Amino acid sequence: MTLAVEHGTFGYRRAAPVLRDISFAVDAGRLLAVxxxxxVGKTTLLRTTLGLQPWSRGRTLLDGADIMTMPSHERWRRFAFVPQARNAASLSLTGLDMVTIGRAAHIGTFGQPGRADRRIARETMAEVGIEHLAETPCGQLSGGQFQMVLIARALAGGPEVLVLDEPETGLDFRNQLIVLDLLDDLVHRRGLTVVMNTHYPTHALRVADEVLLLRRDGAPLHGPTAEVLTKESLGEAFGVLLEVLEAEIDGTLHRSVLPLSAIERPGVA
Incomplete structure (x- = not known):
């Protein structure tokens, strides 16, 4: 299974393109970090890749087929999207109710989830380690717990491609690692294709097989993570003086980005 974008360009009417001539391909069992x-259009890229917003030019392909030619129910059986987690304080749905919503593409427009759908939802919650939250109202969950519920909701539909918009943003240090380790497991144990936006280069160095680095000026950079996320490319893209550090711990090579200072630019970017 291969997900590809060919010459994707997107812009709002009477405005310069937000994304211009984006092309990449990612295979099953690989994680692409954006x-x-x-x-620069990171969230817009996810939405256009999924067909939630149409490309102005270009297309998204899944195994060579343009996803916009697929029936909607087929597309959403093969794709799942985890948006940025919002405040869940007003949600009365339980964790199980929320995860069961992920079965919608298998139920039909006017159908109701059945016993099998709720069983799959419970199994998915157990798989990601949150079965104890099944009967807890989402409004009572912490940010990290709610993020895991949203990921479980996406997985309950059995997708081939999982797309996430900043899944670790707003979480504490421990919960960030839990989410990253779960994504790494989904890719390398279950063989899912995962595409995620992140604000954290160190997180991409930890879990991504490849990276798409969007820049204000110049074409995007796409390739293996360690080759794309260099001191020079990151410094130019973000306007930051930095170092990329390496340390071998227990036989595993770890890379981390150490920001030193912002390069002088007018205003806040």
Missing amino acids: LGPNG
Whole structure:
């Protein structure tokens, strides 16, 4: 299974394109991280890749087929999207109710989830380690717990491609690692294709097989993570002086980005 974008361009009417001539391909069992400074179109890229917003030019392909030619129910059986987690304080749905919503593409427009759907939802919650939240109202969940519920909701539909918009943003240090380790497991144990936006280059260095680095000026950079996320490319893209550090711990090579200072630019980017 291969997900590809060919010459994707997107812009709002009477405005310069937000995204211009984007092309990439990612295979099953691979994680692609999308990075770039604020305002370069990272979330827009996810939405256009999924067909939630149509490309102005270009197309998204799944195994060579244009996804916009697929029936909607087929597309959403094969894709799942985890948006940025919002405040869940007003949600009265339980964790199980929320995860069961992920079965919608298998139920039909006017159908109701059945016993099998709720069983799959419970099994999915157990798989990601949150079965104890099944009867808890989402409004009572912490940010990290709610993020895991949203990921479980996406997985309950049995997708081939999982797309996430900043899944670790707003979480504490421990919960960020839990989410990243779960994504790594989904890719390398279950063989899912995962595409995620992130603000954290170090997180991409931890879990991504490849990176798409969007830049304000110049074409995006796409390739293996360690080759794309260099001191030079990150410094130029983000306007930051930095070092990329390496340390071998227990036989595993770890890479981390150490920001030193912002390069002088007018205003906040």
